[in-house]
Amino acid sequence: MSENLQSEIKAICQGSGNDRTKMMDIVRAVQEKFGQVSSEAMDIIAKFVNCHRVEVEGIVSFYTFLSKNPKGKVIIRLCNDVVDKMAGVGAVADAFKKELSIDFGQTTTDGKITLEYTPCIGMCDQAPAALINDEVITYLSTDKVKEIVADIKKHYDPSKLKHRLGDGNNADELVHSCVHNGLRKKGPVIFADYKSKAGLKNALAVSPVEIINVVKAARLRGRGGAGFPTGMKWQFTRAAVGEKKFILCNADEGEPGTFKDRVILTERADMLFEGMAIGGYAIGAQAGILYLRGEYAYLIKLLEKILKDRRYKNLLGKDILGKKGFNFDITIQMGAGAYICGEETALISSCEGLRGDPKTRPPFPVQKGYLGYPTAVNNVETLCCATRILEMGAAWFAETGSKGSPGTKLLSVSGDCKQPGVYELPFGIKVKDLLKEVGAEDAQAVLVGGPSGQIIGPNDYNRTICYDDLATGGAVIVFGSERDMVEIATEYMEFFVEENCGYCTPCRVGNVLLKKHLDKILAGKGEPQDLDALQELGESIKTTSRCGLGQTSPNPVLTTLKNFRQSYEKKVKKSPDGMQPTFDIRKALADAEKIANRQSVMFTK
Amino acid sequence: MSKPKIATTSLAGCFGCHMSLLDIDERILKLIELVDFDKSPIDDIKEFTGRCAIGLIEGGCANEDNVHVLQEFRKHCDILVAVGDCAIMGDIPAMRNNIPLKECLEEAYLNGPSIHNPEKVMPNDKELPLCLDRVYPCHEVVKIDYSLPGCPPGADTIWQALVALLNNKPLELPYELIKYD
Ligand SMILES: Cc1cc2nc3c(=O)[nH]c(=O)nc-3n(C[C@H](O)[C@H](O)[C@H](O)COP(=O)(O)O)c2cc1C
Numbered sequence: 001m002s003e004n005l006q007s008e009i010k011a012i013c014q015g016s017g018n019d020r021t022k023m024m025d026i027v028r029a030v031q032e033k034f035g036q037v038s039s040e041a042m043d044i045i046a047k048f049v050n051c052h053r054v055e056v057e058g059i060v061s062f063y064t065f066l067s068k069n070p071k072g073k074v075i076i077r078l079c080n081d082v083v084d085k086m087a088g089v090g091a092v093a094d095a096f097k098k099e100l101s102i103d104f105g106q107t108t109t110d111g112k113i114t115l116e117y118t119p120c121i122g123m124c125d126q127a128p129a130a131l132i133n134d135e136v137i138t139y140l141s142t143d144k145v146k147e148i149v150a151d152i153k154k155h156y157d158p159s160k161l162k163h164r165l166g167d168g169n170n171a172d173e174l175v176h177s178c179v180h181n182g183l184r185k186k187g188p189v190i191f192a193d194y195k196s197k198a199g200l201k202n203a204l205a206v207s208p209v210e211i212i213n214v215v216k217a218a219r220l221r222g223r224g225g226a227g228f229p230t231g232m233k234w235q236f237t238r239a240a241v242g243e244k245k246f247i248l249c250n251a252d253e254g255e256p257g258t259f260k261d262r263v264i265l266t267e268r269a270d271m272l273f274e275g276m277a278i279g280g281y282a283i284g285a286q287a288g289i290l291y292l293r294g295e296y297a298y299l300i301k302l303l304e305k306i307l308k309d310r311r312y313k314n315l316l317g318k319d320i321l322g323k324k325g326f327n328f329d330i331t332i333q334m335g336a337g338a339y340i341c342g343e344e345t346a347l348i349s350s351c352e353g354l355r356g357d358p359k360t361r362p363p364f365p366v367q368k369g370y371l372g373y374p375t376a377v378n379n380v381e382t383l384c385c386a387t388r389i390l391e392m393g394a395a396w397f398a399e400t401g402s403k404g405s406p407g408t409k410l411l412s413v414s415g416d417c418k419q420p421g422v423y424e425l426p427f428g429i430k431v432k433d434l435l436k437e438v439g440a441e442d443a444q445a446v447l448v449g450g451p452s453g454q455i456i457g458p459n460d461y462n463r464t465i466c467y468d469d470l471a472t473g474g475a476v477i478v479f480g481s482e483r484d485m486v487e488i489a490t491e492y493m494e495f496f497v498e499e500n501c502g503y504c505t506p507c508r509v510g511n512v513l514l515k516k517h518l519d520k521i522l523a524g525k526g527e528p529q530d531l532d533a534l535q536e537l538g539e540s541i542k543t544t545s546r547c548g549l550g551q552t553s554p555n556p557v558l559t560t561l562k563n564f565r566q567s568y569e570k571k572v573k574k575s576p577d578g579m580q581p582t583f584d585i586r587k588a589l590a591d592a593e594k595i596a597n598r599q600s601v602m603f604t605k
Numbered sequence: 606m607s608k609p610k611i612a613t614t615s616l617a618g619c620f621g622c623h624m625s626l627l628d629i630d631e632r633i634l635k636l637i638e639l640v641d642f643d644k645s646p647i648d649d650i651k652e653f654t655g656r657c658a659i660g661l662i663e664g665g666c667a668n669e670d671n672v673h674v675l676q677e678f679r680k681h682c683d684i685l686v687a688v689g690d691c692a693i694m695g696d697i698p699a700m701r702n703n704i705p706l707k708e709c710l711e712e713a714y715l716n717g718p719s720i721h722n723p724e725k726v727m728p729n730d731k732e733l734p735l736c737l738d739r740v741y742p743c744h745e746v747v748k749i750d751y752s753l754p755g756c757p758p759g760a761d762t763i764w765q766a767l768v769a770l771l772n773n774k775p776l777e778l779p780y781e782l783i784k785y786d
C-alpha cells in the first residue's frame with residue numbers, strides 16, 4: 001500500500017511539474033484517488049514538491065473538500081443553507097440518516113458512503129439540493145432520497161445516478177446534470193444572443209489603452225459585489241511594473257443565495273473567456289486563470305471543451321485572430337470548498353497553492369497579485385459585460401441602468417417567492433418592482449446582497465438596487481411573513497463562524513460572540529442589554545477586521561436589529577434579580593459531583 | 606447622613622487587584638472619609654451587614670463558593686464592578702478551560718512532576734467547595750455593571766472609578782490609565 005501510495009503520488013506531483021504553486025491540483029488529485037490526504041501522503045507530497053509538510057497539512061485542513069481522515073468513496077454533501085432549510089431540508093436530512101443508518105459527519109461502516117452538511121452550493125432556486133461527489137442533485141424530497149441511496153448502493157458511482165436532465169447546456173453530454181438554469185428573464189447585456197468573437201475582434205482592432213477608455217466610458221463597475229470601476233482596475237494593472245501580468249476570473253460564487261455565475265458558466269462561457277482575452281490584451285497579460293468553485297466541478301468538462309474550441313479557432317493561443325504578438329491562454333483552477341476564496345486576495349493565495357488566507361493590502365493585487373505579478377481579478381459577469389461593451393460600444397451599454405450603475409445586473413432570487421431564478425434586469429430597479437416580478441409582494445423581509453449585504457423590511461421596498469443604494473453581487477433572498485428574522489440572522493452568523501479564515505481576532509472570535517448572544521436570545525434568556533452588546537460588538541467587528549468578510553459579517557445582525565427591532569424586543573426581558581439566566585449551576589457542577597462522588601451542599605437544587 | 610458602603614471580594618484571583626486598591630496609598634484615608642467598608646478582606650468582615658452601594662469583584666468563578674459569593678454580592682450591592690482581567694474574562698485561571706476537570710485535578714494532585722502523593726489521595730473533604738466545569742467570567746454568572754480592565758488595573762484607575770461612582774459623575778480615564786502595552 002505504502003509503495004503504491006508513494007508511486008501514485010510521485011506521478012501526481014510530476015504531472016504538476018513538482019511545482020509547489022500547483023498544490024491545489026496535487027492535493028485535490030490525491031484526495032480523489034485515495035479518499036483522503038493521509039499523514040503519510042502529506043509527507044510524500046512535501047518531499048516531491050520540496051516544501052515543509054506543515055504547508056501541505058495547512059492546506060488540507062483549510063479546505064472542506066480535503067480531509068486527513070478517510071472519507072467514503074461516495075460523499076453526500078447536503079446543502080443546509082437558510083434557503084434549503086426554508087425548503088424543508090430537515091426532512092431530507094432525516095431521510096438520508098435513516099436510509100444510510102448514519103448521522104451527519106459519519107461514514108458507513110463499510111467505508112463507502114460519507115454524509116455531510118455543506119453551506120450554499122449555488123442551487124438555492126432548486127432547493128433542497130446536495131452534491132454527491134461532483135454531481136448535483138436538486139429538488140430533493142424524502143422519496144427521492146430513498147431512490148438515490150438505493151441507486152448508489154448498486155454501483156457506488158455517482159456519475160451513474162439516474163436522473164432527468166436540466167435545460168440548455170445542462171443536458172449536454174459533457175455536463176449531464178439535472179440542474180436547471182432557472183433563467184427567468186434575459187436582458188440585453190448577458191443573455192441576449194451573442195456571436196462568438198464579435199467583441200474580441202473589435203478589441204484587437206484598437207490599442208489596449210483605447211479598450212480601457214471604452215470600458216471607462218461605459219462606466220462598467222465590478223459585478224462581484226464591491227462595484228470597483230473595471231476600467232480603472234485594468235488601467236492600474238496595465239500601468240503597474242511587472243515582468244508578467246495576469247487576469248483572474250472570480251467564479252467562486254460562494255455568497256449564499258448567489259447563483260447567477262452558474263448560469264453564465266453554463267450558457268455564456270464563450271463570452272466569459274472572450275472577456276478574459278479582452279482584459280488580458282488590455283492589461284498586457286498572457287495568461288488568465290478561471291478560479292472555479294469546487295461545487296461547480298460538474299461544469300468543468302464543458303468549460304475545458306469550450307477552451308479547446310477557442311484555441312482551435314485561434315481565439316486563444318498564439319497571435320490571436322492574426323494579431324501579431326498577442327498571445328493569451330486560460331487555465332482553470334478548481335477550488336475546494338471555501339467561501340473566503342471568493343475574496344480576491346484569498347483567491348490569489350489559493351491559486352498560488354496556499355491556504356485561502358486573504359493578504360494584507362496594500363500592495364493591492366493590481367500592483368502585486370498572483371505570484372507577485374500585477375493582477376486584475378474580475379467577476380464572471382463583469383468580464384461578460386466587457387465583451388458586450390466591446391461588441392456594442394460604451395454608449396449603448398450606458399443607456400441601460402441608472403446613472404451611477406450603468407448596464408444590467410443578474411439577480412439570483414430565491415426563498416419565499418413564486419418564481420425563484422435568475423433575472424437580468426436594468427440597474428436601478430425598485431425592490432418593490434422586483435418583488436412583483438418574482439411573485440413575492442407580501443414579503444416580510446428581503447436580503448439584498450447575501451448575508452454580507454442588508455436585510456430590509458417593507459419600509460425600504462421603494463429603494464433601488466444599484467451601487468449607490470442597495471448594492472448586491474446578485475443575491476436576493478425573500479422571507480415570507482412566517483419567518484423569524486432573529487433566527488435567520490443567527491443562521492447567517494453560523495455561516496460566518498464556519499467560513500472565516502481565522503486570521504484576525506475580531507472576526508474569528510467576534511462572530512462567535514455574536515452568535516452566542518443570538519442563541520441566548522433565541523433560547524428565551526436574552527435581556528435588553530444583549531441587544532446593545534450585539535450592536536456594539538457588531539460595529540467593532542466591522543471596523544477592526546482585516547478583510548471584506550469580517551467587515552460585513554455582522555450585517556445580518558445589525559440590519560435586522562435596525563429593521564426588525566420588534567422581533568428582538570419581543571424575545572428579551574430584564575432579569576428581575578440581576579442573575580444571568582444562562583448560568584446553569586447544576587451543569588457547571590455535574591463533573592465535579594461525579595469526580596468527588598458527593599453532592600454539593602452549597603447548591604442543593 | 607450615613608456614608609455609603611462598599612464591599613470587596615477576591616474570587617478566583619491572585620489578590621493582585623486588592624493590592625492595587627491598597628496602592629492608592631494615603632488616599633485610602635480619603636476613601637475612608639467617603640465610605641464605610643462592609644464585607645471585604647480589607648477589614649475581614651465575613652458577612653454582609655446591610656445594603657452596599659458598590660461591590661468590587663476580583664477574579665472569576667472557579668468553584669461553587671465563588672458563585673455563591675458573587676450571587677450574594679449581586680443581591681446586596683447596587684453596583685457591581687468587575688475589577689481586573691480575571692473577573693472580566695477568567696484570565697489565567699481560565700487556562701484550564703480547554704482541559705477536562707478530571708484531567709486538571711489529576712495533574713494537580715496525582716501526576717504533576719512535582720507531586721509527592723504516594724497514597725494517590727485526591728482531596729475531597731466536604732468542606733472543600735466543588736470546582737466548576739470551567740472558570741466563568743463574572744458577567745456569565747450575574748449582571749455586571751462596570752468593568753475595569755487590567756492585570757491589575759492601576760491604583761489611579763481604581764481610584765478614579767470609585768470617586769466617579771461615589772460622586773455620580775461620568776468617569777474620565779485618561780489614555781495612560783487604560784494603556785497596557
Ligand atoms: C468574503 C468575500 C467573498 C467574495 N466572494 C466573491 C465571489 O464569490 N465572487 C466574486 O466575483 N467576488 C467575490 N468577492 C469580491 C472580490 O473580492 C472582488 O471584489 C471581485 O472578485 C472583483 O471583481 P469585480 O470588480 O469584477 O466585481 C468576495 C469578497 C469577499 C470579501
Ligand code: SF4
Pocket residue numbers: 340358499500501502503504505507508545546547548549550551
Ligand atoms: S476578517 Fe475574517 S476572513 Fe478576513 S482575514 Fe480576518 S479572520 Fe480572515
Ligand code: SF4
Pocket residue numbers: 617618619620621622663664688689690691692696697755756757758
Ligand atoms: S486580574 Fe491580574 S492582578 Fe487581578 S486577580 Fe487576576 S491575575 Fe491577579
